[in-house]
Amino acid sequence: MNVLAEWTALVCRELGVDPEKVDRDVLLDLTKEVAHGVARPAAPLTAYLLGLAQGAGTAPPDAVERLVAMAGDWERATKETLGDE
Template identity: 85%
Template structure:
């Protein structure tokens, strides 16, 4: 078992989460796209917000794909004036 697997198992135990329900690669892919397309600090925040939405039952079925798409097109997205 590698460090990431050990850490994931420990955190799942602490939070009462079934580790079989954790799609680690999906989360890592999402955070990679957000970190590179938006900003590094946006990656953990996005993962946290997704987790909140999942827990609340408000995340759409394609939420991860949509967030990846938003991160990949972030530079091209029109900005509102500050």
């Protein structure tokens, strides 16, 4: 077992999360896109917010895809937002 798999298993056990419900690769891809498209500190924050939304039952089924798209379009969205001021 590699370190990441072992850590994930231990954290899941500690937090009472079913490890079968954790899609590690999807989450890592999401945080990579956010880190590169928005800012590095935004990656763990986004993952945390997604987890809160999932736990509250408010995350849409395509939440990860939507967040990846938002991160990929961040520069354009920021220019549009700043242009509105």
